[in-house]
Amino acid sequence: MKLFLLCFLILIPAFLASEVWDSFKKTYNKSYATLGEENFRKQIFLERLKIIEEQNHKFERGLSSFSVTINQFADLTKEELFKTKPDGSQGGKVGSSARPSRPREDVPDSIDWRDYGVITPVVDQMFCESCWAFAVVGTVEAHVGIYRQEDVRLSQQNLVDCVDINFDCDQYLDIQMVDKTYQYITDNNGIDTVESYPYESYNVGPCRFSSETIGAKIAGYVNVTEGDEEELKTVVGTIGPVTVVITTDMMWGAYQNGVYYNEDCMNTTEIFNHVVVVVGYGNENGEDFWLVKNSWGTWFGQEGYIKMARNRDNNCGIASIARYPIM
Missing domain, CATH: 1.10.287 (Helix Hairpins)
Incomplete structure (x- = not known):
């Protein structure tokens, strides 16, 4: 069909x-x-x-x-798409089992952290505007794999319930949620596992964090220089995946293949509306790209991933708000 x-x-x-x-x-x-x-x-x-x-x-x-x-x-209208996402596949592939013992010292021409077995499966945020929670969790999970050689699944619901008591699944993205989330995990001395604190899609309830079921801790987080794609490349290539806030539209949501570039895609804070994870970069048919992990299930794009334009004047603001954890 x-x-x-x-x-x-x-x-x-x-x-x-x-x-x-x-x-x-x-x-x-x-x-x-x-x-x-x-x-x-x-x-x-x-x-x-x-x-x-x-x-x-x-x-x-x-x-x-x-x-x-x-x-x-x-x-769906654009407003509906970037506030609510129907249920989708929860599947995904982690990659090879080989993990690096330490981050790279050189900046490679291309990298795909899936090849190192540290990228956890693509999941679906479903009916809640919780992309920020999924992106931060995906980034931290990857860094746990890189620096601790551990395969963990962390709780998005822990973040949805506990980072901001005023959070509403129907609200538009607050771009400060990424910083608030990293700060919460730091100050809270950890985040629970998804097994102990499973995702509930549209529900936002009282904070039920338990120090008995912590899956990972971070020492803090780092800001990539605003709009600096070369610095973002250095971080992704030598340290690990990065959480980024981007501008998306209906064309982005319908992505199928190739390197996504939209000359009308702005990079100002007024229209940032989605949070994802940069897990690599490279070049395809002469087009530089960022390899981006989304949280809309594996039906989206290329098994849950999209290749977004790199070195094209910070298209879609991909390097404007970029954060990664200190393990």
């Missing part, structure tokens, strides 16, 4: 729009309470489909470095 959708991503005739819409609903088990709601969602879907067709046409002609595709978010 998904193949059926993809077959129509280029120049869909108008008379097939309803058929493609019906296929989309069936593929992603979509249903709507009223006819009015369905018509509203269908209009969003068809507008999104047109944008996807145009983008992929540019990609095929060599006028763009990335392709996009229909996914389960194609009937």
Whole structure:
């Protein structure tokens, strides 16, 4: 069924729009309470489909470095997408079992920390705007693997419940949450394991942290110089993955392949709306990229990852707010 959708991503005739819409609903088990709601969602879907067709046409002609595709978010508004994410796959791959005994001294031309077995599986934040918790957890887990040679899974719910008692799953991203989270783990003398404090998606409850079930501790955290992609490369290449705050849009959310570059992607604090983990960098077909781990499940992009433009004037603000832990 998904193949059926993809077959129509280029120049869909108008008379097939309803058929493609019906296929989309069936593929992603979509249903709507009223006819009015369905018509509203269908209009969003068809507008999104047109944008996807145009983008992929540019990609095929060599006028763009990335392709996009229909996914389960194609009937959501931008506001809905970056506040709420439907459930998705919890699976993922960790990589090889070989781990470095210490960080590198040189700055390699490319690196993928998945190759060292320190990147934990891609998970899904689901119905809560908790990307900041997932990104910090993913970064700390990687550094535990690098510096302590331990494979741990840490609790995002611990952070959701305890970092800020005023946090609401429906609220837009507060870019200060990354700093607050690293400071919380530092001051709290640790973060619990996910086994002892599992994720509850849309629920925000009282803080239930227990010092008896700590999975990791950090000594503090470091800020990468704002907007400095070369420094970010040095940190990722020699120390480890980094938590970054970025600007995203519907095209980013539909990413499929290639190196994502959007000339309209701003890097000002007013529109930062997502937090992810940079786990590597490299070059693909002449395009420098950052390898980014997302928290929307493995259905997103390339098994949960996206390659974002590197050395293109800090596109999407990827080096503007970048943090990593001190172990």
